[in-house]
Amino acid sequence: MIPAVISPYVSRKISIGRMKELFLTGESFDTVQAYDFGFLYSRDCDLDSLIDKVMEGAPFAQGCIKRLLSDENREMIAKRDSALAELITQIREGSECQEGINSFMKKRSPSWSKK
Secondary structure: OOOOOOHHHHHOOOOHHHHHHHHHHOOOOOHHHHHHHOOOOOOOOOHHHHHHHHHHOOHHHHHHHHHHOOHHHHHHHHHHHHHHHHHHHHHHHOHHHHHHHHHHHOOOOOOOOOO
């Protein structure tokens, strides 16, 4: 067997050199090392307790959470955020926004207002 299934997840946490070492040697590691690699979020983690907590969760919901946090979704969110930033910049630099800001600062109605 090869660690193909976990390799995309492991590669996000550790260097390719360390990944090669672990994969080629099959070296096991304890929770302290797992924390140091970035696989765990608490150095004092009781792995059995963590597994028990995960096993208490609803399987379908957990699958949805995994898909939500997948690389594909993160890329989609990053693209959306980038498009949103471009839109905000376009609006902010436009003459309409400048007029709105100026009228607000001068405590007057903007030019498009019917008041």
